[in-house]
Amino acid sequence: MMGNEAIARGLMENGCHVATAYPGTPASEILSAVAKANKPLDTTMHVQWAVNEKVAFEIAYAGCMTGLRTAVSMKQVGLNVASDPLMSAAYMGTAGGFVIISADDPGPHSSQTEQDSRMMAMMAKIPVLDPDSPRQAKEMVGLAYTLSEAFHTPVMLRPTTRVCHSRQDVRPGAIPPLERKPDFRKDPSRWAATPKFRYQLHLELEEKLARIAAHQATEPVLRNPKAAGRRAVVSCGVAAAYTAESLKNLDLWDDLPFYQVRQPFPLHTAFVRLLLDAFDEVLILEETTGIIEMQLADRDRIKGKLNGVVPCVGELLPEKIEALLAAFAGIEAHLPSLPQAPGRRPTLCAGCPHRASFFAIKKAAPRGIYTSDIGCYTLGLNLKAVDTVLCMGAAISQAAGFYQAYKHEEKRPDIVATIGDSTFFHAGVPALVDAVVQNVRFVLVILDNRTTAMTGSQPTPATGTGASGEPLAEVDMESLVRGCGIKFLEVGDPYDTDGFISMVKGAVAFSRNEGPAVVIARHPCIIDLARQGKAADPIEVLVTEDCDGCGFCLQHFECPALVAVEDGRRTAVDPLVCNGCGVCLGVCPRGAIVKKE
């Protein structure tokens, strides 16, 4: 089972009634796996992709207010979007069990930041559990529900990439039938508390935290009870798994007492006392921030992130952990490391409709400022058609910001923002409303590939299907854009290279003199099409003798199927990679890319 599948299984085995999510690596497969497992069982469980993390959170939270067990999952930066309800829900507490799954990405492998969701738990003042493996992640779902119901608090489960995307043999347990009935008990002093009552709730919360810090079921575990000495190692999450292996590799298993923390916040009070009473030196290994460390008062004895012994940035790879343990124990260890070799950068797929859109945008506004957003199309970077990427939805608000900054300049640059369909629904709509109100002169190109591609093709509000493939209502994107107050709206297929370029040119001209213009670039994701068996017949292309190796196509189109050959004197098509979309036929300035007859 993949870690995310194990978490999904844990939800099913523990009677979760409502599971919601917004996709994001490394958390995406959790909800997909719930939907997949639930479908044949035909239970009353509600499983849904929400328009964004805040909405997902609020749906699941209201569910737990009725006494049902519910869960919401997202990636760490998604929790930023949901942080508003999180902070408040911590005060109000819960009736049924409520688990917030926020997956972190130390490295980072596929995220804007390496932020530690456990800090968010600390800020919100809710307990957080930190699993070391798929197996433990599944167990901790059950632990989280009991903890949540024992203390009437939301509980965070914080897996990291190496837990989410590992596979391990995990034994499935029984899935009990869903028997609870919703029973919302009105209590305005809690569920609609005004500031006066919030003070009371805050007192209650602090008192809860003190009791949770003594909760036996989540206490730290001494993994090697035979080990003794005045030095100890403390670890949690996947770092604890590496620590266990490394201590054995280094023959230190019987020498260094090794405590695995399962609940890094609040750290158990008795454990803090034990560490400070029984040991002269303690090495702490955790990802990504020093959360455990922060809760230990006697700094001089602690070696960790705060005094620079353990690196604060990047993933704690097993080789780093082994070196840290060897140094802490004062032993010599020969540890080979990997040579620094550049990897291959990711790129848009051959045949990706986004590439065609970016090519058109650069033709239509060659010296523009290009704001962009989060998704596959961030890779428009490679085509130099993406200048900024901040966070979900920011393409539009940043475009507005650039416009306001340049508004009084004599030469105002064209501004073209790109955003994906799912991202537009997620956080783009309020920004577009704002841009209409302020009459921001920019072009928004909505890259509408009818799916949430980067995270594995989850449906969007315009897809008309749900998490389990069930039919749902569709939101019409054109009506939504017009409803925001947009006067210029056109829809085109970026595969139609010439037609689409002139459409974007029209939008750019409108934006110079009139106001915001929107172009919807509509072409389904080719991965989706292939998966559904709907891929178009490939157009075979070749490069003729007219190619003079100018490299224009390589630089400005950057298709992985176009490769430089003969030491860069010519370009050729790699048939193994080519998807046969035919868009490159309109790209070569010398017309050297032609259809194969």
Place this chain on the structure above:
Amino acid sequence: MEDKSRYQIVISGVGGQGVLFITRLLAEAAIEKGLPVFTSETHGMAQRGGTVISHLKIGEFASPLINPGRADGLIALKAESLIQHGGYLKPGGWAAVNSPERVKTDAPSTAFALDADRVARKMADPRSVNLIMLGFTLSGARRSGTGQGMLQVSLDDVQAVLNSRLKGKERRLQSSLRALAAGADSAEAP
């Protein structure tokens, strides 16, 4: 720490080549044999043509990643992966590399090369490079001197997993089995 019941393999290539797919086949084949398994995968942005690496650990392990210098084997779906990830190999480890030319690793590891791109082109099935390399590796393991117990799973085990995974998808199953066999045959030829 030599432990014959434990085995660690790195599989690498670029996004879209199916690194994850063959990792899963090997993992499932091992699980079928009752062996404990840990794997780690690359998802998200890197899957769009970037470097993709997966770690496969068979036997009693606690964590998903392999330390540099400890892997028993490396399957490289791109020749460039050997430079990038050859450092994972332990002394005496092996590498199966997709390359038109003979490849050399830092002694004392052993490298086997197969031009899987060419085999795939010949089969008119460009997406089958991963399975060709898997067949080549599994069969090469048996053929070479280092092969004894090189992988705890055999070609037959992987075929069985394919049969159950692709049940009802006859065309994909047949082309997958063909690719696996083509790789295996390439290893038999001198």
